[in-house]
Amino acid sequence: MPNKVEFNNDYPEITKSDEYYKIALDLIPAQTQTLAKGTGQNIKGVAPKFLQKGKGAHVWDVDGNEYIDYTMGVGPLSLGYAYDKVDEAIKEQLKEGITFSMPHPLEVEVAELIHRIVPNAESIRYSRGGADVVSGAVRVSRAYTGKNKVLCCGYHGWHDWYISITDRNKGIPQSIQDMTFTFNYNDIQSVIDSIDDDTACIVLEPFVFEEPKDNFLQKLRDVCTKNGIVLVFDEMWTGFRISLGGAQEYFGIKADLACFSKAIANGMPLSVLTGKKEIMSLLDKDVFFFNTFGGETLSLAAAKATINEMIEKKCSDLFS
Numbered sequence: 001m002p003n004k005v006e007f008n009n010d011y012p013e014i015t016k017s018d019e020y021y022k023i024a025l026d027l028i029p030a031q032t033q034t035l036a037k038g039t040g041q042n043i044k045g046v047a048p049k050f051l052q053k054g055k056g057a058h059v060w061d062v063d064g065n066e067y068i069d070y071t072m073g074v075g076p077l078s079l080g081y082a083y084d085k086v087d088e089a090i091k092e093q094l095k096e097g098i099t100f101s102m103p104h105p106l107e108v109e110v111a112e113l114i115h116r117i118v119p120n121a122e123s124i125r126y127s128r129g130g131a132d133v134v135s136g137a138v139r140v141s142r143a144y145t146g147k148n149k150v151l152c153c154g155y156h157g158w159h160d161w162y163i164s165i166t167d168r169n170k171g172i173p174q175s176i177q178d179m180t181f182t183f184n185y186n187d188i189q190s191v192i193d194s195i196d197d198d199t200a201c202i203v204l205e206p207f208v209f210e211e212p213k214d215n216f217l218q219k220l221r222d223v224c225t226k227n228g229i230v231l232v233f234d235e236m237w238t239g240f241r242i243s244l245g246g247a248q249e250y251f252g253i254k255a256d257l258a259c260f261s262k263a264i265a266n267g268m269p270l271s272v273l274t275g276k277k278e279i280m281s282l283l284d285k286d287v288f289f290f291n292t293f294g295g296e297t298l299s300l301a302a303a304k305a306t307i308n309e310m311i312e313k314k315c316s317d318l319f320s
Contacts, residue, residue, distance in 0.1 A: 012065040017049035020062065036074045054081030078240060078263035079306060086266045089305035093297050106300035113307050114274060118239075119248040120255065123280030125273045126294040130236045130261035131157025133273040134203065136289045137257045141201035141230035143287045144279045149198045150180045151191065154205035156234055186212060188219045195223070201230040201257075206238050206247030217253045224256070230279065233258040240264050244310060268302035 021039065024031040031049075032038040039049050048061035051069075057080055059069045072080070079086060093106075111124040127133050134156045142148060156162040163169055164177040183202075184190040191202065202224055206217065224231040232255060239246040239260035248254055257275035264270055273280075273289075283289050 011046050013063050014048050016062040021049045056080045075262040076267045079266045086302050086305045089301040090298050093301035099296050104297050106297050107295045110300050110303050117244045118274055119245050121274035122277040127271045128269045130271050131159050133259040133271040134234050135159040136273050137232045140282050140287045143282050145200045147198045147200035148179050151183050151194055152203040153183050153185050186216050199229050201232050203232040205234045217251050221253050230256045235260050236262050265299050265303040266306045268299040270299040270303050
């Protein structure tokens with residue numbers, strides 16, 4: 001029997017969504033904490049504005065309407081909403097505590113998992129959001145190379161070094177704006193033309209809208225090696241998704257540093273900076289990158305359960 005797709009001819013009732021939205025207009029700048037979740041992404045008067053719950057690939061809005069969520073929380077729900085094994089791991093850890101006055105064993109256990117499956121993850125540092133660890137990568141790259149400028153390609157969060165090159169750069173000093181530049185994906189000549197003796201690192205999403213062509217990533221690796229530039233992969237989207245070891249494993253290209261978040265903990269707030277020990281060792285003392293909630297155990301418990309589930313189910317099979 002052929003598949004049949006039917007569209008709902010009646011728009012969903014979104015009265016409660018609109019009520020929340022009216023309050024948010026006065027209290028919350030842009031009415032959202034995450035730009036990609038804002039109402040500007042959707043059809044006004046038709047799409048819901050506030051979701052109440054989720055299970056698997058389905059979500060329900062505050063008015064009780066059910067939908068399939070194709071964006072899965074804009075990326076983090078790698079296994080699906082309310083995934084039993086992950087939720088149970090969180091509940092069990094909650095009984096023992098969330099944040100402690102000393103490191104927790106989960107910090108070591110999750111680091112061991114990441115070290116085992118992510119290429120070049122010789123050293124691991126945790127934080128909360130993707131922008132944190134990419135900015136950490138930029139800082140440690142500058143310290144390691146003694147250089148200042150950054151080349152980037154893709155979206156890398158809200159911190160000064162990156163957002164200064166966008167049209168949302170109010171509040172960023174000109175001196176910072178002058179140290180970040182962009183290049184075109186799949187255009188190695190644009191990279192070569194942009195680097196100079198003060199280029200500390202090249203940061204990019206390994207791919208987003210198009211696949212690498214003409215051996216682009218390997219050529220980029222070669223350019224960085226030749227010029228003493230740190231190569232940083234921003235793997236917020238590719239990590240733990242296209243393969244267990246992310247783009248480095250999938251394409252067989254080793255970055256000097258790699259940054260992960262989103263898929264790693266199935267919705268819990270956790271980000272990870274990984275890379276070569278000779279670079280990451282600067283985080284021992286010379287480069288300050290610490291945070292109060294880096295060892296928060298609920299997110300680490302979720303990450304451990306999520307990664308183990310991917311290993312058990314085979315990441316490539318799970319997402320194919």
